[in-house]
Amino acid sequence: MNYYILFYTLTENYLQERGQYRAEHLGLAKDAAEKGELVLGGALDNPADEAVLIFRGADESVAINFAKEDPYVKNGLIKEWKVRKWNAVVGSKFENE
Template identity: 40%
Template sequence: MASAAPANSYMLLQYKYVPDILEKRGPFREQHLAGANKMAEQQKLMVAGAVADPVDGAVFIFRNVSKEEVDAFVASDPYFQNGLIPSYSVRPYMVVAGDSS
């Protein structure tokens, strides 16, 4: 049974991409973005995007979700399913400044 997330809690998801992500992501990008946008529409994903220079990973910040929900999001991500994410981490994220309402 998944644990419930406390109100106003955050989770940080970090992806590590394969070195040639920009060349390999094409067939999976639309579904990858759709999954992220679905979580954003549900107000569970606050921000997400790739890190650049070089593009070697991505960062997602979720709000009021459990670690199990984030793990399920990763498992359903076509980038993960197709080997474009060799590793990832999920950690609690403590907001100390900015919009945390």
């Protein structure tokens, strides 16, 4: 399995507008986490202009599919997004692998 980082660039009105889509977004994230696909995710702070979600899967499609279904993306709260493979080599996740 590989790790992939989904990078979001947030709109200026992200904090004001996300409320109406937040439950659906978090539901999608919780489903991905329960499947073992989403490892960690959240918005950066001060300023809240970007978000990072770390996925684990056979290929980048796990992160790409999440972004395409995310209500934040579908409703214009994300200016742009990209996925990059992350060659993680150390940390507690690797102790049992």
